[in-house]
Amino acid sequence: MKKIAAITNNLDLTNLPINNPIGANNPPLLNPHADKVAIDIPTQHELQLVDFAVNWGDRLTNTQLDKLVHEGWIVIDDVFEIKALLALQAESGFIDYRDAQLTDGIRVTDIRGDKIRWITKDIFAGFYYLDSINQLAAVLNRALFAGIRHSEAHYACYPVGFGYQWHSDNPVGRDERVISAVFYLNDDWLADDGGALEVVDNHGEHHNVMPAANRLIIFDSNLKHQVQIAHRQRYSIATWMRRDGLVPFVESAN
Numbered sequence: 001m002k003k004i005a006a007i008t009n010n011l012d013l014t015n016l017p018i019n020n021p022i023g024a025n026n027p028p029l030l031n032p033h034a035d036k037v038a039i040d041i042p043t044q045h046e047l048q049l050v051d052f053a054v055n056w057g058d059r060l061t062n063t064q065l066d067k068l069v070h071e072g073w074i075v076i077d078d079v080f081e082i083k084a085l086l087a088l089q090a091e092s093g094f095i096d097y098r099d100a101q102l103t104d105g106i107r108v109t110d111i112r113g114d115k116i117r118w119i120t121k122d123i124f125a126g127f128y129y130l131d132s133i134n135q136l137a138a139v140l141n142r143a144l145f146a147g148i149r150h151s152e153a154h155y156a157c158y159p160v161g162f163g164y165q166w167h168s169d170n171p172v173g174r175d176e177r178v179i180s181a182v183f184y185l186n187d188d189w190l191a192d193d194g195g196a197l198e199v200v201d202n203h204g205e206h207h208n209v210m211p212a213a214n215r216l217i218i219f220d221s222n223l224k225h226q227v228q229i230a231h232r233q234r235y236s237i238a239t240w241m242r243r244d245g246l247v248p249f250v251e252s253a254n
């Protein structure tokens with residue numbers, strides 16, 4: 001119980017991105033390695049769906065699919081081309097976030113400290129991301145008869161000192177979420193930065209996954225997992241592939 005108090009009390013102390021807009025003292029997460037790695041992208045580029053194309057069929061090898069079925073989770077690294085990654089990183093830096101306080105009417109401030117923004121059509125890069133995830137869902141349906149009918153996703157920002165305590169992504173008595181996927185946006189994440197996603201696999205083994213840029217973790221939504229306390233602001237896109245049809249989206253009021 002002590003731990004929960006520490007997490008909520010921190011709310012007042014933390015510099016949230018909404019209080020701390022992008023500017024000289026808070027640069028966006030854009031290409032910090034420009035001096036080390038030559039990245040050939042135009043400075044102005046109209047983002048297109050094709051920038052988010054991934055050959056999911058190739059990325060999900062039979063070994064990966066077996067692991068997903070037997071252990072319940074897999075990681076894919078270097079998911080997108082640089083244009084898409086930079087666009088998602090930039091978008092994660094300038095959208096407005098809200099407290100992720102209510103889930104199905106239940107106040108969950110005590111267990112999660114993230115700020116979120118659901119991805120809708122007007123969130124351009126995120127919407128292309130979601131389209132790509134739907135292609136991934138189609139591959140999972142073909143290969144595993146996963147029965148996914150639509151996907152939803154939100155950007156999340158965990159301020160310093162926050163995490164998300166043990167949970168599974170289906171509330172008790174519900175099973176609409178089939179597969180969870182989290183895409184990470186953080187350059188140069190080190191073990192000392194905390195914020196690992198700790199997942200308990202189908203055999204009860206714990207695995208720590210670092211929220212490193214361009215990494216996607218895919219796991220059975222019923223697996224227990226937690227986000228360890230982050231010591232650096234931590235950006236991600238939490239994504240769910242669902243078995244129910246498209247439902248109108250209701251964002252909580254606060």
Ligand SMILES: O=C(O)CCC(=O)C(=O)O
Nearest residue numbers: 164169182197227236238
């Ligand atoms: O950001 C992560 O690594 C996981 C987030 C999560 O578990 C959730 O949003 O349900």
Ligand SMILES: [Fe+2]
Nearest residue numbers: 167168169225
């Ligand atoms: Fe989760």
